[in-house]
Amino acid sequence: MTAASAGASGPPRRSFWRRTVNTRTAYAFLFPALLVMAVITFYPLAFQVWMSFTDYGLKNLKPTSPPPNVVGFNNYIRILNNDIVIPNFDFLRILVFNLFWAFVNVVIHVILGVAIAILLNVQGLKGRSIYRAIYILPVVIPPIIVATVWRNMFDPQYGAINQLINSTVGVLFKLPPFGLDWLTKPDPIINAYPLVLPLAFFALLAANTWLGWPLNSVVATGALQSIPGDLYEAAEMDGAGAWMKFRIVTLPALRPAMLPYAIYGFVITFNLFYLSYFMSGGGPFGQTELLVTTAYRLVNEQHLYGVAASFAIFQFFILLALTLLTNKLAKTTASYDA
Amino acid sequence: MTTPNALAITKPAPAETKVKARTRRHHKGDLSVRRQIALQCLCILIAVTVLFPIAWIVSMSLDTTNARPTGLNLIPNNPSLDAYRTVLAKPTQNAVGFLQLAANSMFLAVIIALMSVSIGVLAAYAFSRMKFRGRELMMIGILAVLMLPAIATLAPLYVMLNKVVIGGFNLRNSLPGVALAVLAGQLPFAIWNMKGYLDTIPRELEEAATVDGAGRVQTFFRIILPLSTPVIAVTAFFGFIAGWTEFYFSSIFLDNEKNFTLAVALNGMVGQYSGSTPWSSFAAFSILVALPVSVVYLFLQRYIISGLTLGGVKG
Numbered sequence: 001m002t003a004a005s006a007g008a009s010g011p012p013r014r015s016f017w018r019r020t021v022n023t024r025t026a027y028a029f030l031f032p033a034l035l036v037m038a039v040i041t042f043y044p045l046a047f048q049v050w051m052s053f054t055d056y057g058l059k060n061l062k063p064t065s066p067p068p069n070v071v072g073f074n075n076y077i078r079i080l081n082n083d084i085v086i087p088n089f090d091f092l093r094i095l096v097f098n099l100f101w102a103f104v105n106v107v108i109h110v111i112l113g114v115a116i117a118i119l120l121n122v123q124g125l126k127g128r129s130i131y132r133a134i135y136i137l138p139v140v141i142p143p144i145i146v147a148t149v150w151r152n153m154f155d156p157q158y159g160a161i162n163q164l165i166n167s168t169v170g171v172l173f174k175l176p177p178f179g180l181d182w183l184t185k186p187d188p189i190i191n192a193y194p195l196v197l198p199l200a201f202f203a204l205l206a207a208n209t210w211l212g213w214p215l216n217s218v219v220a221t222g223a224l225q226s227i228p229g230d231l232y233e234a235a236e237m238d239g240a241g242a243w244m245k246f247r248i249v250t251l252p253a254l255r256p257a258m259l260p261y262a263i264y265g266f267v268i269t270f271n272l273f274y275l276s277y278f279m280s281g282g283g284p285f286g287q288t289e290l291l292v293t294t295a296y297r298l299v300n301e302q303h304l305y306g307v308a309a310s311f312a313i314f315q316f317f318i319l320l321a322l323t324l325l326t327n328k329l330a331k332t333t334a335s336y337d338a
Numbered sequence: 339m340t341t342p343n344a345l346a347i348t349k350p351a352p353a354e355t356k357v358k359a360r361t362r363r364h365h366k367g368d369l370s371v372r373r374q375i376a377l378q379c380l381c382i383l384i385a386v387t388v389l390f391p392i393a394w395i396v397s398m399s400l401d402t403t404n405a406r407p408t409g410l411n412l413i414p415n416n417p418s419l420d421a422y423r424t425v426l427a428k429p430t431q432n433a434v435g436f437l438q439l440a441a442n443s444m445f446l447a448v449i450i451a452l453m454s455v456s457i458g459v460l461a462a463y464a465f466s467r468m469k470f471r472g473r474e475l476m477m478i479g480i481l482a483v484l485m486l487p488a489i490a491t492l493a494p495l496y497v498m499l500n501k502v503v504i505g506g507f508n509l510r511n512s513l514p515g516v517a518l519a520v521l522a523g524q525l526p527f528a529i530w531n532m533k534g535y536l537d538t539i540p541r542e543l544e545e546a547a548t549v550d551g552a553g554r555v556q557t558f559f560r561i562i563l564p565l566s567t568p569v570i571a572v573t574a575f576f577g578f579i580a581g582w583t584e585f586y587f588s589s590i591f592l593d594n595e596k597n598f599t600l601a602v603a604l605n606g607m608v609g610q611y612s613g614s615t616p617w618s619s620f621a622a623f624s625i626l627v628a629l630p631v632s633v634v635y636l637f638l639q640r641y642i643i644s645g646l647t648l649g650g651v652k653g
Binding site: 022023025026027029030032033034036039040041042043044045047048051056060061063096116118121122123124126127131134135136137139140141142143144145146148149150151153154158164165166167171210214228267271273274278279292295296298299301305306308309315316319320322323327 | 365371374377378380381384385388389390391394395396398402404410411414453456457458460461463464468469470471473476479481482483485486487489490491494496497498500501503507519521522525526529554555558563579580581583585586589590601604605608615617619620624627628631632635639645
């Protein structure tokens, strides 16, 4: 018999000790996580704020080296003015590209995922379980491998995509060998600054579509299977057509499952390091660079720790804004009434 | 179980008799031959797009000529396992062998999986079941961190861990240092993912236990923990993948070749110029890295999927 049982089912009048039992138990459960996060997450985040106002660089790394100079908002101004040694750095263009990238991907993933889930849910479809087993494969392959494999797929000489075009369209129309340089072709397809989309964007999009829809399909399948069959029958009795049934029965059932997942997917795609870094290397001319790959380059290639810290603060606020925006949509932090 | 059926009925049914006929067919689970063929074609087309890159990379790993391909040839002429032998013996120009790389990645994977789950499940339980001061604030804090990419604290972690020097040991330049950095990104995910699942476990079970006199701790270990095995397995596995395929912290933190991880070696393999990349070795290496986690993923699939779908639908 512990105090907690009294606290949980407790009578209306309780002593302070008993009233706080839940809070005390809760903190006991939270303690390890809070400790670890304080040391490796929250303290570094706070330290980062200080770093962002300094010119922290290679010279300050050693334990014996002098502390960095405080430079005020200099790093932030440099980022906004694109005054950074990274070639082709353009903060606005990267941000717009990054948002566009995440949005387009999620829309494609959700639409394809739902459509294919519905396809596989068709009553009487033969080989359904085989298809399900095949369609899950992109999910089980680590993203870094997916990225490097697709890097090869789009290689102008060694890649499968150009070979595929050669041996289908090329043979059919007797075209000369096709050697399109998907990932490095310099002139953008869409050039409406700040939105600049080179051919590499579409290559990345193809790879991420391959990678992304299956999991959406899985989530959609789960939701579809939770719809009772009589709902469709009832709708049918009322004379609802296929589209009507989709709209009044399927969509409302998909929404609560798909929306949080789509938001999760948006953030994951927004921060997706591997494809941009390994496939296009951010090229051509930095046009497929994302915020995460830029942050990586600032530390790994430029060793500008102070600038990298300011950059991360920008990232933090951008993601915070996105989080609050999407949170309103999904209400994932709605309190769980205990 | 009759599963709903939205695509099979593509035409509106005006007459009542037609509706009845269709409903009956729906129950029997039959499709017209023409529709079955059309849907099969679509399904096969999708399967081909899914399988194509995989078939390509497997074929490339078996083809050791490393010649520039002249056409789409998914079955190599003289297939051999030479590329796998090469990669297992000496994956990169560096002196470090495949087993050492794999051991380093395995170290990260195991540490991160164990730490994120054991610490995370306790916090997830508190968030899911308890009412306490600061709950909302902490949840928002964790959610905010969750939205951040792991890379967001790269600069401060580098600088901070670099200051931890004990004798000749620099925490930054070590696998435990990398593990800490990865854990920082993995823990919020673990908490959130497991909390989502715990929310779906009916409270009646705990209430019954409470009535029987069990405390919070007992309820947690006897009821919640066994019931959350699926999400624990899934979360641990995601931690494992994060460690096994870790790239950015290892590539930035580690100076010493003998600490290098699989992903760092893989990155070293893909050169700037395709002509200089040993593509068959690269393909074999990719497969060797992917295979263990992919196989486990397939086995855990049922759990992962139920974990994800349930975790996705939060109460």
